[in-house]
Amino acid sequence: MDSVPFRDGNIHAILDSRYLHSPLDVNHTLQTHSSLIRRLSQEREFEGHLGCVNAVAWNSKGSMLISGSDDTRINIWSYSGRKLLHSIDTGHTANIFCTKFIPETSDELVASGAGDAEVRLFNLSRLSGSGSSDNSIIVPSALYQCHARRVKKLAVENGNPNVVWSASEDGTLRQHDFREGTSCPPAGSSHQECRNILLDLRSGSKRSLADPPKQVLSLKSCDISSTRPHLLLVGGSDAFARLYDRRMLPPLSSCRKRMSPPPCVNYFCPMHLSDRVSPLLY
Known part of the structure; x- marks a missing residue:
């Protein structure tokens, strides 16, 4: 020092x-x-993972921590007790890169995103032996397999217990609503595109329709403002951070008029935002 x-x-x-x-x-x-x-x-070392720890986060009260690792496990820690509460076998088949407590759920719901391109939701109340640090296998409450490449970051909105956002190296930011059974159409459906795309930068970010397509932008990070939840920030492989205003997206009613069945089922129409609304910050 x-x-x-x-x-x-x-x-x-x-x-x-x-x-x-x-x-x-x-x-x-x-x-x-x-x-x-x-x-x-250094106040404390928390030992419990068998691989690189890629993600850590606090709960809203600062009383618990969550961590995700290359060992494909989620660990839940007590800050005040300085101990491991749960070590969860998530079922992910690749490194976990992001984990979050879902707000307004009494810290019972947690989400994870991993290198297997999946987003998983877990309900901790379904764990047997509350307070035990034994290895626990828990069936996910929801499983989203919409991304085509690694999920690198999750974002949650304060006061919203129903939605999580995921940023992926496939160039999309997707919105997952827990009140829906799934965001993906069934296998064999004529409309194979998932209906939860909030940002689509697979052809690169463009300022306007007149701009030529660019290389695929791999998304590495995302976050939602805690004080202005309409502001959405994403970071990508081109070394830029982009700030979007979610209020600029069209209402669901206009989305339904433009699309053939099946209709949009999320809050926002999954059209290419980069082709219609310019980011506020480059």
Whole structure:
């Protein structure tokens, strides 16, 4: 730590500057001051996975942690007790890259996305022996096999216990509604495209219809604003982050008028957003 060059300045002068400058700038300077950084120490190591841990997240209250690993397991941890509560055999056949607690479900619902291109939903109340850290096998409450490549990130909306969003390297961001049995049409259906596509960047992101198609954009990340849930942020393989306003999407009624059966079943019409609505930020 001593080898890290700090440009702190006099801490008394920084405190005095609260009266002269923006509180945000002063707080940032204080949070990165060496007098604080040098006091940081590791509080705890949580042991329980057998492979690389690719995803960690808190629950809304900060009382529990969830982690996902290359060992295809989800672990649920108690922060206050500093112990493993559950180690779940998810049934994924490839590395887990993202895990989330679903809000407003009393921390009973959790979701995972993995390298097998699947999104799975689990109900922890179905685990036998509550509080046991024994390896547990649980049948997923919902299974979404809509993506064609690895699922790299999940997003949830505060106050919404019914939907999770998934970003995949296949170039799509999909919206999964737990109130529906599945988002995918049955095998042999004449309409094979899933009906849950919120963003389709498989032909690259375009500012307008006049722009030529670009290379497939592999999505690596996504998030929804906790204070402005209509704002959707995605990150991709082209080194750009893009911000979208979900209110720009057409209503379900207009979607149904444009599409032949089967109709859209999600909140938004699964048309190519990149062909119709420009992102707010490049």
